[in-house]
Amino acid sequence: MAKYLIHACPNRMWYVNEHLIPSMLAQGILGQDIDVECDDNHIGNLESYMKSFQLMDSDGGTWHITDDIIICRKFKEITELHDDGIVCGFSVFPTNKVGLVNYSDMWWSFPCIRIPNSLANECGNWFYSYATKQDEYKKRIESRIDDDWFFKEFLRLNHPDINVLNLQPSIVDHVDYLIGGSLVRGCVVQIRAKYFDDQDLVKALEKKLNN
DSSP states (O other), X not given: OOOEEEEEOGGGHHHIIIIIHHHHHHTTOOGGGEEEEEOTTOOOHHHHHHHHHHTOOSSSEEEEEETTEEEOTTHHHXXXXXXXXXXXXXXXXXXXXXXXXXXXXXXXXXXXXXXXXXXXXXXXXXXXXXXXXXXXGHHHHHHTOOHHHHHXXXXXXXXXXXXXXXXXXXXXXXXXXXXXXXXXXXXXXXXXXXXXXXXXXXXXXXXXXXX
């Protein structure tokens, strides 16, 4: 069975508990296979991810999803079918390469990405033992974002030959604009998935939230 970790912040736990997790359970995903990592101490997206990566010490892998997405109708089926290696389930740009690609062509897919636990653990340890000590990374670390950038940088330096599966269509869509907008930029922006087939689910969610 696939395992899932929702990366959340306190301001979005209402959405996680009232909408995101219920939508996963409705597809047959077991509650015991869903974990939530909430940044209660407000350390920021980057360190919240890296600290959770360090805790990935079991076999297998984990689907990491954010607290501001909606899943497609076949989310459970697709994530279980592709529960191996690094898998990107979200794309913003329609011209990106699809299928099995070198890490350098992987999507910026942290709203929905599967990562082997051993690789996530290695990345978290690399971040604290190496990246935090490099002057060239100082500004990025101080920004408290760029978690996806650091993961890709980790692969560039340590696993340059690794392959990644870019899934199309996207299996989640980004709906932060419905629940307060970007918490990083402090404004309402729309960064939507390309080729997300179940737009009716987004419209239904919007109607539900408005009510």
